[in-house]
Amino acid sequence: MHVAVGIVAGADGAVLITRRPDHVHQGGLWEFPGGKVEHGESVIAALGRELHEELGIAVRAAEPLLQTGHAYPDDRRVLLDVWRVTDFEGEPHGREGQPLVWASPGEMERYTFPAADAPIIAALLGEVGKAD
Template sequence: MKRIHVVAAVIRGQDGRILIARRADTQHQGGLWEFPGGKVEEGEAPRVALGRELQEELGIQVEAARPLIKVQHDYPDKHVLLDVWEVSAFGGEPHGAEGQPLAWVTGRELPDYEFPAANRPIVAAARLPGEYLITPDGLENGELLRGMQKAIAQGAKLIQLRAPGGYDPAYRDLAVDAVGLCAGKAQLMLKGPLEWLGDFPSAGWHLTAEQLRKYAPKGRPFPTERWLAASCHNAEELALAEQMGVDFVTLSPVQPTQTHPDASPLGWEQAAQLIGGFTQPVFLLGGVGPQQLQQAWECGAQGVAGIRAFWPAG
């Protein structure tokens, strides 16, 4: 079965809300919501197709767009490649030029709408930022929490409370304070044994590669309302992450790092190849920082993750 190449757009308004459209009842997956777009014509560049489709569907002119994520999905009756772009600036006032209902929704509201199955990774990518802060090792709790507070004030939206010393009671106490600090401001990702899941219902969970290998065959350990991530280093672990139904992963190390000097770096080319075979958002980790964000996007990544490069100075 031939794979149908489709472009789709995560269109952001000036207030950060995202534009979605409802599919006509007569269409494939009719009645569900979608990100506007349509088929790429033979020989047409995806960016050109995006501009054409959004002009036809919404009456807008794309002024600024970048690749966000590519998703391959196989329905029983068709195979699609969703080539998704983030549109951050456009001319004109969007309207349902083909009679389709539209809605502007916040990232938090997106999961309340019913999308086709292929759109699940796009919903995740639309809700995630481009930077993932991982807290450093070796700080006493007060210093760590002050640093997190400063990072949130500077705009950090996704924070992992790292657990380098193992999963001890001190980490749990720290996690309680971190949950309070992030409430309503940033998404906190915790690490630790899955037995702790019930104690922190508002936090997401970031699995180690070891946990991923252990638990992936059992499937997702909690419902989709909660963020689930995993640390991956190769194609095998990415396949396990897909099997488990994670929402996003970190892929590392891209370049040599001080923290793991013995780890063999993937390099940008191999990282791009691995991302190309994976359908969920990927944060590149290891020797990268905000300066590499554009390069990460060009590789197909959601963004970059890091410790030193993102931790606020002072």
């Protein structure tokens, strides 16, 4: 499954994370917002569509951050296409009733994420280290 993932950061560097519904795969875990890239859809189009559906924001600009793949023990495979959202319109809110939190990269360890998100968190922590 090809997934577009958005890293939405506030002016203070905190990153928006959302909690997965309990009834879905990896339910109850925290994640970076995004969703499945549909057949024939570009990654950037999927990112814009998913962030509007989930958070009510319109992506105005984004840049690729990384791509990472992961195979879960239940034979599910994901390719995460991760983009840093550099400009958006609107105030993010959980349009699907999901909780959301602004967390600094250093606070990410307080939350439990799917294993596939580990390289994203590592990249965000590496960026913080570069800024110090």
